Amino acid sequence: MSKHLILCLISFALIFGCKKTQIEKNVQFKIGRDFVGGINDSTQVKDLKVIFANDSIVNYQEDDSFVGGLNAIDIFEKNGNPLLSVFPYEALDSTSIIDFIQLKDSRYKTEKGICNLSIFQEIKSVYTISEIQNNLNTIKIIINEIDATFVINKNELLSTFDFGVKVDTTQIPNGTKFSSFIINF
Secondary structure, three states, X not given: OHHHHHHHHHHHHHHHHHHHHHHHHHHHOEEEOOEEOOEEOOOEHHHHHHHOOOOEEEEOOXXXXXXXXXXXXXXXXXXXXXXXXXXXXXXXXXOOEEEEEEEOOOOOEEOOOOOOOOEHHHHHHHOOOOEEEEOOOEEEEEEHHHOEEEEEEHHHOOOOOOOOOXXXXXXXXXXXXXXXXXXXX
């Protein structure tokens, strides 16, 4: 009887232990409003070492405070594949919270299946486009629902859009790829 009970307990532990690991992996690459994987709107730069303990963190250290430049923290898997670029509010401050994240790995997906490799048609079919900004070299698609920005390089488009001219969703081809997928905090 006790052998049977022990066998049941071990089986139970293995089954639920494996499910927990699978759940953690699914959460690791999930995107939502105010979070990307284990990073949320209150994560500090110093917390990245714990969140990405099995990955490589590359931090640009040059002091760029005079030009107000961005100090990206790039995160790579151990095999060299890029995962994210994290941009803190304050450069060179380990207690700074995260301002925005640029997603570089297609395993990071929203609940609706959108990732950095998604095309314009996929995004407009599952999210309401809040705003389209026409900048000098890029067009930015803003999705307030998940606080995301999708950037299109103008040289990817068949049409030319002068800076400042209003751009409509019908003017962007459905198959257009994005150069950046950014989650803002």
